[in-house]
Amino acid sequence: MDILSLSAVELGKKIKAGEISAMEATKASLAQIAAEEPRIHGYVTVDEEGALKQAEEIQKRIENKELTSPLAGVPTAIKDNMCIKGQLTTCSSKILSNFKPTYTAEAVKNLQKAGAVILGKTNMDEFAMGSTTETSYFGPTMNPHDTNHVPGGSSGGSCAAVAARECYYSLGSDTGGSIRQPSSFCGVVGMKPTYGTVSRYGLIAYGSSLDQIGPITKDVTDCAAVLTAIASWDKKDSTSVKRADYDFTSALTEDVKGLRVGIPTDYFTDGLNLEVAGAIRAAARVLAENGAVVEEFDLSLVKYAIPAYYVIASAEASSNLERFDGVKYGYRTPEYEGLHNMYKKTRSEGFGAEVKRRIMLGSFVLSSGYYDAYYLKALRTKALIKAAFDKAFESYDVILAPAAPTTAPELGKSLSDPLKMYLSDIYTVSVNLAGLPGLSIPVGKDKKGLPIGMQLIGNHFQEKTLLRAAYTYERATGKEA
Amino acid sequence: MAKQYDTVIGLEVHIELATKTKIFCGCSTEFGGAPNTHTCPVCTGMPGSLPVLNKQVVDYALAIGLATHCHITQVCKFDRKNYFYPDNPQNYQISQLYLPIARDGWVEIETGSGKKKVRIHEMHMEEDAGKLVHDEWDDTSLVDYNRSGVPLVEIVSEPDMRSAEEVIAYLEKLRHIVQYLGASDCKLQEGSMRADVNLSVREVGSDTFGTRTEMKNLNSFKAITHAIEGERKRQIELIEEGKKVVQETRRWDDNKESSHAMRSKEDAKDYRYFPEPDLVPIVIDDEWIARIKNQEPEFRTEKLERYKKEYDISQVDAEILTESKKMAELFEATAALCKKPKKAANWLMVETMRLLKDNAMEPQDLRFSPENLASLIDLADAKTINSSVAKEVFEQIFLHDVDPKAYVKDHGLMTVNDEDALRQTLTEVIAANPQAVADYRGGKEKALGALVGQTMKAMKGKANPGRVNELLREML
Structure with a gap:
């Protein structure tokens, strides 16, 4: 038996049954990391010592029946924008390259409670700004399917690590597609939950009104299990929503009979790669063959999603990233004269080009005289996009679309044309806006x-519908390893 | 004839609210802790931390808004005000711009020239910043975030005031309202109430405003008065010289008694306000408003009128008694217990005020109980103790809230009414002071006072001075 080929839930079962120990699984993962990292570079930090220590403790607690979660003892990796007390948390930025938080993010705490073994922190686009994981201060992550290609981004490290079996599952964050697009590029399952489902406390903010943590897994069953573990109502996050039901695993049934699936025709335009379009339509047919009612419809407003998203996300980011100033934590320029020179040099040296671009864009759209024309207009567009989705969900249970217009681009081909890179987020950003x-x-x-x-x-709070459709698809097609 | 000018003044008043915890986290607001001991990831701006609104802040802001006749914004929001400074850990302040909690209110002030309404433009909630400590020796600056996140309201008036007197009356009015609500202690010197003065001048009769300046760093009523007078003069001089008043922010220097420009409108900061995405809108329903309205205390103005009617005391006395809610409460409770409002008022206005001054205390610092004061009044009334003993005992009540009956008993301070003992002492005093006796007999009334004093001294103050007087006259 190849221990690394097990899914997270399968491994969890075997650990509970005493067939495999948490320590064995952890050691196997660490060995895989050692073997694959030179090729993939999915991690910013691998905490070998800490992982072994956790495995030992967790194994004992499993044997004492203290830990009953399906994920107990299963090794995982966390995107490097989620705080873990005492552990380097860099956001893949020079400005936080030495930062160790004093507290742990709520979503990570929830995993710790479930008995997860945390192997380390995964690479990402700097401050989650990017679609390729090439803007990382620590260098790019490579796509495990072809290392000449990017893994997507910004959660590229988390997705590549799962695809390369360097962990059993991981956590990512999604502001405009940062879980779904790299999951698509790396051939793994990734979910962005309804805004407010997973606490953002301890997630280093990019676009606060859009950010959401979610699972990146090998299959749909794992996705449901991880979401069940991390979702919670958290009083420390005012935007957290108290949900009636936190058991997402109950959605894992093969049943899409009568499920109304809508395909937005406005997504199948010139920009969409034909191979991708073909694969998506074929997948839709699989759902139809299993009883779903698949139709095409006009979603409308699609072309306004990208500008609205970049205005709102950049505006919030320009403010969120103000705290990185060299005063309290993180990088400070070694030589400076006076406060303003310190700020200027620290931030000039500490942030990469893409982050600076978005800070400037965000500062511009919020500046006096431009606020109404850009930011306010973007907020109105956001409301219209949400209304368009509300209307669509009157007719459909699920909207089916590509995650990205192409498969993973080659390394080094995206950053030279940022506008083109932004446009590749066309299928994902509107979900965050709504x-x-x-x-x-x-x-x-x-x-x-x-x-x-x-x-x-799916519509708000309809994760279970998505899981059911995805699970049915997965079963019907035979799970991909 | 020289031109006549009007002064046009509007105020921005910051008031620190008296909540136990900060506005967006659970840290204590207590003053004077060791640096950075009342802090957490939220109020030190740690990455990933999120604010959670303290409801008590809304309660207080709502109470102030209602008491100042404001229109309440029933769906209000917080906004971010972005600016870089190390005392502000996130480099943005969470404040309210677009939908402040209260708007369009007024308060009535009274000055020598009568009553007047000062309109309130708006009031919003926001967080305070930390404190920078500059170490000149080391050439470094340190930051203390204990104050970071302490809740504030900012009350912005319309430019309705025309003199320093009106400004002081307005500030006093606000202070009384807020103190009576228990929403803040409003101490100007300690910074829990701070006022920025916006001032312009215009020729009498003009119906347009002149260019205004904003004056900051005013820490006392005296500083405010002087700053207003100084700025009025400065602006008139500029105009008379044919120069222009520049719209700018000026800083008052209390030591130099003058101000200097901090920044002009041209380099005014662009704060890039936008709605705070980490907080949800606050929905204030009618019930919430009703609950706050029901808790509203009797304010000073009404109390003052009632005292005059109910207790038959003068305007001046009523003003002193209602100066602070604490004093008024002490008065009412004491009067109710001893049924002697005039005496209760007297103790509070004379001895209490004197001791407050001697001990550098504010009325809100008063700690003694009305029971003990009432009991003292009863003791003095029954002539169980004489007036000088009563003062001595009151000081003990003021400082340590002692039970006067027990104290008088323990210290043997009861007035001596024993005629034999008194006559004995008087005989001795008369024998020992032949000169005074001769003077009195020679017609000098004053000499009697000296003899009474000697007697009181010999009896350690416990004699009844009235009786001493009578007996002395009789024996002489």
Whole structure:
């Protein structure tokens, strides 16, 4: 038996049954990290010592029946924008390259309570700004399916680590597609839950009104299990929502009979790669064959999503990133004259080009005289987009779409044309603007062998509908390893 | 004839609210802790931390808004005000711009020239910043975030005031309202109430405003008065010289008794306000408003009128008694217990005020109980103790809230009414002071006082001075 090929839930069962120990699983993961990291570079920090110590303690607690979660003893990795007390948390930025938080993010705490073994922190686009994981201060992550290609971003490290079996599952964050798009590029399952489902406390903010933590897993069953573990109502996050039901695993049934699936025709335009379009339509047919009612419809407003998203996310980011100033923590320029020179040099040296671009963009759209024309207009657009989705969900239970217009681009081909890179977020950003849940599931590969992901979008709080549809698809097609 | 000018003044008043914990986290607001001991990830701006609104802040802001006749914004929001400074750990302040909690109110002030309404433009909630400590020796600056996140309201008036007197009356009015609500102690010197003065001048009769300046760092009523007078003069001089008043922020220097420009409108900061995405809108329903309205205390103005009617005391006395809610409460409770409002008023206005001054205390620092004061009044009334003993005992009540009956008994301070003992002492005093006796007999009334004094001294103050007087006259 290849221990690394097990899913998280399968491994959890075997650990509970005493067939495999948490220590064995952890050591196997660490060995895989040692073997794969030179090729993948999915991690910023691998906490070997800490992971072994956790495995030992967790194993004891499993044997004492203290830990009953399906994820107890299963090794995981956390995107490097979630705080873990005493552990380097960098956001893949020079400005936080030495930062050790004094507290742990709520979502991570929830995993710790479930008995997760945390292997380390995964690489990402700096402050989650990017679609390729190439803007990381620590260098890019490579796509495990072809290391000449990017893994997508910004949660590229988390997705690559799962795809390369360097962990059993991971946590990512999604502000405009940062879980779904790299999941699609790396051939794993990734979900952005409804805004407010997973606490943002301890998630280093990019776009506060859009950010949401979510699971990145090998299959749909794991996705449901991880979401069940991390979702919680947290009083420390005012935008956290108290939900009636936190058991997402009960959605894992093969039943899409009568499920109304809508495919937005406005997503299938010139920009969409034909191989991707073909794979998505084929996947839709699988759902139809299993009883779903699949139709095409006009979602409208699609072309306004990208500008609205970049205005809102950049505006919030420009403010959120003001705290990184060299005063309290993180990087401070070694030589400076006076306060303002210290601020200027620290931030000039500490942030990368993409982050600076978005800070400038965000500061501009919020500046006096431009606020109404940009920020306020973007907020109105956001409301209209939400209304368009509300209307669509009157007719459909699930909206089916690509996660990205192409498969993973080659390394080094994206950053030179940021506008083009921004446009590749076309299928994901509107979900964040509307606060909806979205899931990406692998539906095949292109000729080059690069994975293609299908995105399923649900109405608010309809994660279970997405999980049910994805699970049915997965079962019908035979799970991809 | 020289031109006549009007002064046009509007105020921005910051008031620190008396909550036990900070506005967006559970840290204590207590003053004077060791640096950075009342802090957490939220109020030190740690990455990933999030604010959670303290409801008590809304309660207090709502109470102030209602008491100042404001229109309440029933769906109000917080906004971020962005600016870089190390005392502000996030480099943005969570405040309210677009939908402040209260708008369009007024308070009535009274000055020598009568009553007048000063309109309130708006009032909003926000967080205070930390404190910078500059170490000149080391050439470094240190930050203390204990104050970071302490809740404030900012009350912005319309430019309705025309003199320093009106400004002081307005500030006093606000202070009384807020103190009576228990929403703040409003101490100007300690910074729990701070006022920025916006001032412009215009020729009498003009119906347009002149260019205004904003004056900061005013820590006392005296500083405010002087700053207003100084700024009025400065602006008139500029105009008379044919120069222009520049719209700018000026800083008052209390030692130099003058101000200097801090920054002009041209380099005014762009705060890039936008709605705070980490907080949800606050929905203030009618019940919430009703609950706060029901808790409203009797304010000073009404109390003052009632005292005059109910207790038959003068305007001046009523003003002193209602100066602070604490004093008024002590008065009412004491009067109710001993049924002697005039005497209760007297103790509070004379001895209490004197001791407050001697001990550098504020009325709100008063700690003694009305029971003990009432009991003292009864003792003095029954002539169980004489007036000088009563003062001595009151000081003990003031300082240590002692039970006067027990104290008088323990210290043997009861007035001596024993005629034999008194006559014995008087005989001795008369024998020992032949000169005074001769003077009195020679017609000098004053000499009697000296003899009474000698007697009181010999009896350690416990004699009844009235009786001593009578007996002395009789024996002489």
